Amino acid sequence: MQKSLLILTGHSKGLGRAILDTYLKKDEFEIVGISRTILGLEDSKLSEISIDFGDLDVLENKLSDLFPAGDFKEVILINNAGWIGEIKAVGSLQVRMMRENVNINLLAPMYLTNAFVAAYKDLDAKKIICNISSGAASKPMEGWSKYCSTKAAIAMFTKVAAKENTNSQFRFFSVAPGIVDTEMQHEIRLADGLDFPEIERFKTYKENGDLSTPESVAAKISYLLQNENEFKEVIQDVRDFDLP
Ligand SMILES: NC(=O)c1ccc[n+]([C@@H]2O[C@H](COP(=O)([O-])OP(=O)(O)OC[C@H]3O[C@@H](n4cnc5c(N)ncnc54)[C@H](OP(=O)(O)O)[C@@H]3O)[C@@H](O)[C@H]2O)c1
Incomplete structure (x- = not known):
């Protein structure tokens, strides 16, 4: 069987862990997971690398060393690792945390994409x-200046x-x-x-059960990547489509 390759950052928890579990079920995939945490799963399809993207x-x-050579029929990079960062107004931000936030959310995925x-x-x-971007890329949120701007970038x-x-094979x-x-x-x-004046809205989402599960979002991302020709635009929001 010709192999496929997935390189996934932020595989250790949250959405990334759900994406990892989705792809571990696909026999043809070799997976390279990159986070600070090593999960130590007993699965020969997964190689894990510990890197802190705060330090570029x-x-x-x-x-x-991150991109194995091979006669793959499909290669996928999912830059999923991200950090909300320090939630504070501009004027109260710590320089070191600004740098770390930009490193994790912007420069690391730029390095990896390149x-x-x-x-x-x-x-x-x-x-x-x-x-992986965010609705916050196009919606200014007080206290989230670093997050919104790195996701927009x-x-x-x-x-x-x-x-x-x-005109290439890359999507x-x-x-x-x-x-x-x-x-x-x-x-x-x-x-x-x-x-963060909008905090009550976010507490209400949780109380009302309005948050998506990581598994449901991972299933949509997997569908998008498997059926990429159905999705013409670069900018996508999983809330804009349902699974068939
Ligand atoms: N949750 C949401 O509502 C939401 C909304 C919009 C967009 N997003 C985006 O979705 C993606 C996943 O978010 P999530 O909610 O699943 O977050 P999460 O539960 O906090 O998980 C973040 C992942 O990123 C990795 N990561 C964080 N800092 C890192 C660092 N310094 N170096 C390397 N890896 C690092 C973490 O692994 P380690 O801790 O092991 O390093 C973890 O695997 C992010 O890009 C986020 O911005 C999330």
Whole structure:
């Protein structure tokens, strides 16, 4: 059987863990999972690499080792790792945390997208880059300046890469996953209401059971990546389509 390859960041929990579980069920996939945490799952299809994207020197030094060569019929990169960061107004942000937030949400997926395209440009295969963005990319939220701006920037980076590759086998998507019941949402609900005036809305989502499960969102992302020709635009929001 000709193999497929998935490189997935932020595989250790939340949405990434649900995406990992979805692809572990697909026999043809080899998976490289990259997070700080190693899960240690007993599954020969998964290789795990621990990298802290807060420190880009480490990622830069390991970049050339992350993209295995092979006669793959399909290669997919999902840049899913992300961090809401410190929820504070501009003027009260800590410089070190600003740098870390930009490293994790923007520069790490930019490095990985660039290296993925370089590694697989000559491979005759289906090739997809899926950068997980957010509705916050186009909606300013008080206290979320770093998160909103890094998510907007990765969406634009993805659109430019797509434009450059109109006549190639690469497809690029920037996908908003909706509001998903993960640790990130828990972190958001712990913010100070003075820094984050919309906090009550987010608490109500949880109380009312309005959050999507990571599994349901992972199923939609998997559908999108398997049926990429049904999705013409680079910018996608999983809330805009239902599974057949
Ligand atoms: N949850 C939502 O409502 C929501 C809404 C819109 C967009 N998103 C986006 O969806 C993606 C997944 O979010 P989630 O809700 O699943 O978040 P999560 O539960 O907090 O998981 C984040 C993942 O990113 C990894 N990660 C975080 N910091 C990292 C670092 N410094 N280096 C390497 N890996 C790191 C984590 O692994 P380790 O801790 O093991 O490193 C974890 O696997 C993110 O890009 C997020 O911005 C989420």
